[in-house]
Amino acid sequence: MSKIDLSINNFSGTIPPQILQLKNLQDLDLSWNHLTLAKGDDVIEKLINSSTQLKSLRLQHNNFTGAVPTKVWTSEFLETVDLSDNQFNTLDLTAWCNGIRDLSAFKRKVNLTNNPIKNVTFPCADRLSNLWIKTYGENPLDLISAAVDSGFILLGNKNAYCENTGNKEYAKRYVCRTSQFENFLNNNSSDNKKVIIISVVCGVLLLLMACILLFGLRRTWKRAKELHTIQEALARQDVRPPFFKYDQLKTACSDFSEENKLGQGAFGSVYKAVLPDKTVVAVKILEPTEQNITDFLNEMVLITGIKHKHLIQLKGCCVRDRKRILVYEYAENKNLADALWGPERTYGLNWDQRFKICLGVAKGLAYLHEELQPRIIHRDIKAQNILLDKNWEAKVADFGLALPVKEQASTPGSTLVATRIGGTLGYFSPEYATAGKVTEKLDVFSFGILVLEILAGRKCIDLSLTYAPDQIYLKDWAFKKYMEAVDILGQLKEQERMYQGLFDATAIGKNTEEIEHGLLRASDLTRASSDDPQSIIQMSVTKPR
Known part of the structure; x- marks a missing residue:
């Protein structure tokens, strides 16, 4: 394995020792994590030693402390090292100074910006202003000019070494930068000609690269x-x-x-x-x-x-x-809206499945309203947000509009006021639509509308019924039919008593109760008069199958 990228993962702890076993590693990126070094831990030194082909090491934006590893300056293959945005406080450049004669000091690009570096050992600082570099038969360049394309050290300028006026000025100009191009045009006037030539060449190359x-x-x-x-x-x-x-x-x-x-x-x-x-x-x-x-x-x-x-x-x-x-x-069976009205509803929903779905939604809401801390009000209960698994079990989904009930409103029935009315037209409770009041009753009302949709197989608002305006709004139509159904339900119950023993009267009784219960569930009068807004849901949860 030659490359590992574990950046931006919120990892914590130390660098895993298993990485030390990767002898052919060339590129390691552990940046943007929360990694640390235990006291006396030299795992970075060991990592550079063990990975003899390592070229790029990126450890920025972690919590490493202590001294900058000296192996950074002596590794044979290492070219790019980014240790910025850590907590390193000590820097020893002795090994870097030793590499000046054979130019090995200038083959690495090391970024140490945004570290609280206080202690710096820089034995060759007073010699840098007299250092000229000549390669490939070109005219010699001073250190800062050459560093544009070759190796460099970046400490930034907000640390104790760079703020100390007693340190060598040229050395500070070389290392106290946030970019290798900083101070590039600030060399002595005698070097201006070289600077201009290099600037033009580098500018053209950089422009092409930038494009x-x-x-x-x-x-x-x-x-x-x-x-x-x-x-x-x-x-x-x-x-x-x-x-x-x-x-x-x-x-x-x-x-x-x-x-x-x-x-x-x-x-x-x-x-x-x-x-x-x-x-x-x-x-x-x-x-x-x-x-x-x-x-x-x-x-x-x-x-x-x-x-x-x-x-x-x-x-x-x-x-x-x-x-x-x-x-x-x-969810293998998609959502309830598809099951009720979608183009692929060839299978249909039998009454057992419909009751099972109602019961599942009620249990999910009861959990949100009663068992969670803090409790959650969903605010967007509708057929599209009820998913169905392979066993036709209902699963409440889409919590983008949900509101947690904080401690100051932790009593059931406590009222929040929404500053943004979110949700779906047709499922709003009256107090939410008019005043933005948010309680568990909002979900209960939406649940009642959902039950009517499941029982009737119709949408809560169906604008295609222009030929029958009194049927466009399912809730109003259901209330009208409820008044008509009272007599029919009474007749069914009478027939149940008359025909007991001749056939399964229990089935008639069960279906009669389901229809009556579903119609009453969406009634404004029934919902508003309930002291406990969970009672309607609880009736479904505890209803015998």
Whole structure:
């Protein structure tokens, strides 16, 4: 193995000793983690010693302390070393000075910026201003001019050595920089001609390189910054979900092909993905809007780690440019909306399956409202957000609009006020639609509408019924039919009593109770008069099968 990239993974502890066994390692990147060095630990020295072909070592943005390893200056193959943004406090440049005569000192590019370096041993500092480098028959160059293309040392300028006015000025100009190009045009006037020539040549080369690489470098930097920002935001909430690599998910979804597409909504597309270990998952790519970034973080914080049979399980996430990607467990039978009204609903739903789905949603909501701390109000219960697994078990999904009930509002029935009315038209409770009041009753109301949809096989709002305006709104139509159904239900119960013993009267009684219970569930009067907003859900949970 010649290359290892474990950057941006939130790893902590020390460098794994197993890496020392990789003799052919050439490129190691452990940057943007939380790695440390135990007291007296010289694992970096050992790493450079053991990996005799190591050319690039990137350890920036960690928590390494102590002295900068002296092996950095004596390794035969090492070319690039980035130790910036750590806690190193001691630097010994004796070995670097010893390599001046054979020019080995100038073949390494070492970045030590943003380290609190206080103690610097620099035995050749007073000789640097008289140092001229001549290679390949070219005119000799002073050290700073030559360092533009050759090796360099960058300490930055915010450390004790660079702020000490007693140190040699030329030595400080060489090492107290954040870029190898800093101080380049500040040499003595006698060197201006050389500087101009080198500047023109380097400028042309850099311009060509910039045209090719600038966009890619900018994207790479921006990706790392965005990922780091999101990881920090999640870490502040003590949430650390698994992060998938974008290329891994792209391969798992067959390049996000139409064949793997499960559906598309207002907030993004969902794809079926098969991971390398053959696990099947659902990949949801959110549309790049500012609000979806908020919803993305909200969903991460609320449901990471929550495991319940009737709540969709989050497997991880991914960030790529402005894309925000969520990875969920896979639901073989898609969502309830497809089962009720989708183009592939040839199988239909029997009454046992419909009751099973109602019961599953109720159990999931009861868990969110009663068993979690803090409790969670979903705010967007609808058929599209109820997923169905291979056994037709319901799983509540999409927590982008969910709100946690904080301690000051921990009593059941406590009221929050939403500053942004989110959700789906037709499922809003009256107090939420008019005043933004958020309680468990909002989810209970939406659940009642959902039950009516399951019983009737109709959408809560169906604008295609223009020929029958009184049937457009399912809730209003159901209330009207409820009044008509009272007499019919009474007749059914009378027939049940009349025909007992002739056939299965229990089945008639059960179906009669289900219809009556489903109609009452969405009643404004019944919901509003209930002291405990969980009672309607609890009636479904405890209802005998």
